[in-house]
Amino acid sequence: MQNQNSLFFKCFKARYFPRCQFLDAAVSPNCSYVWRSIVAAIPILRSGSCWRVGNGESIKVFVDKWIPNYPSNRLLHPVHEGEEDWRVSDLIDLDLHGWRRDAIMATFNREDAEVICKIPLSHRRVADVVVWLHNKEGAYTVKSRYHVARKVLREWAESSTGAGQQLWKKLWKIRVPNKMKRAPETVIHAIWECPAAQDVWAAGMEIFVVQAWTVWNQRNSMVHGRQMKHPCWLNKRAADYMEEYRIAQEQLVVLNTISSGHHWQPPPQNMYKLNFDAAVFMEQQCSGVGAIIRNAQGEVMAGMSAKGSYVRDSEEAQALACRQAVVFTFYHGSWIFRACS
Structure with missing residues (x-):
């Protein structure tokens, strides 16, 4: 999904979903076992993912999930008939890199319209991408997928x-x-x-996962001609892995504690450092952005502050501040810099 230029993606798209998106694909006659396994996971991926708006050409306005921080990530209110085939690109003014606010307010329910107009748009014509909702970076992880799978499976079982x-x-x-x-x-x-079951998993899940990994490793070793290890050795190796991991994590915490100072550090010679920050003003329903560029001697090369649109939380404000700060640097010449929030 993320690397659509890969040979793997191109081969599977040409064979199994040439005329639709991956999340809309289905099992086809005489398809491979690999494809059946992939399709089996699509309901979970569809439940936990959402489109990030780029140029809007791949997103169906009334079908796809594309509105962040909104119930179901879809439009909540019906609209007039005859507009079911709209794409999100139809709502974007490509020349101004912004939403067609007047058309959106006239077409959609006010609640939906205001949320749409708050979605940040790129200043470049980037493609739409699917992001994972259950991770701050928008990247898929097995741990977050597990929680989504539990929810989907529970709804199905009930x-x-x-x-x-x-x-x-x-x-x-x-x-x-x-x-x-x-x-x-x-x-x-x-x-x-069940509380009793959770106690069992809490106590033994970690060691179970490590033991399963050592068993799989043992199987691979035997396939490649190595001798089989005694089960007692596998159990001991799993316990050793757990202990090594625990010690490594403790050392990592110590290192992070030591290096957690907040003093400004100058960049290397012939480089500039960009620092930026954001604030959310709840009463004024707006946000603020500030940025400053300094050289290796700490001298201020350029600075800016600006009022921004209202955002829901500090993380979204920091993301918008980062974009505004980077745009600010490019408007003031070709800098070689390090960015720090």
Whole structure:
């Protein structure tokens, strides 16, 4: 999804989803096992991802998730008929690099319109990208996917129709003692959410993951002709890994504590340092941005301050301040600089 120029992506797109986006793809007749496995994960990816607006050409206004920090990340209110095929690019003034505010306010519900107009747009014609909502960097991680998968699986397990109902019908038909088929609580609750189960996982999940990794490593070694290690050695190796990791983390905390000073450090000779910051003014419903460029002697080369649009939190304000500061540097010549918030 992120590297669409890779050979892997190009091959799979040409074969399995040539006329749609990856998140809209489905299983096709005679497709490979790899593709079936990938498609099986799409509902989780779709649930945890959202479009980041670039030029808006890939995003369907009334279908896709593209509004950050908004319930369901979609429009909440219906609009007039005949506009279902709109793309987000139809709402952007490409010459001014901003939203067509008058058209948006006239077309959409006021609540939706105001949220749309607050979405920051790039000053360059960059492509739209899909970002992961459950990570501050917008990057997919296995840990965050686990929490999304739990939510999706719980909703599926608690449903009484569709695929969930078919599964329970098949479950009751299998030939095992009835006591094994009784389920006074949902499977998800029994395995993950029950306090007793959570105590077990909290105590043993880490060592279980490390042991699973050592077993897999052992399997790979045997495939490549090495001898099998005794199970006791594998258990000891897993415990050693855990201890090494714990010590490394403690040392990392100490190093971070030592190097956490807030004194301004000058850049190397022949370089300039850009410092910027942002503030959110709740009462005035606006934000503020400040930036300063200094040389190796600490002399001020340029500075700026500006009033910005209202943002929801400090992280969004810092991101907008970073963009404004970088634009500011390019307007004042070709600098070789280091940026620090």
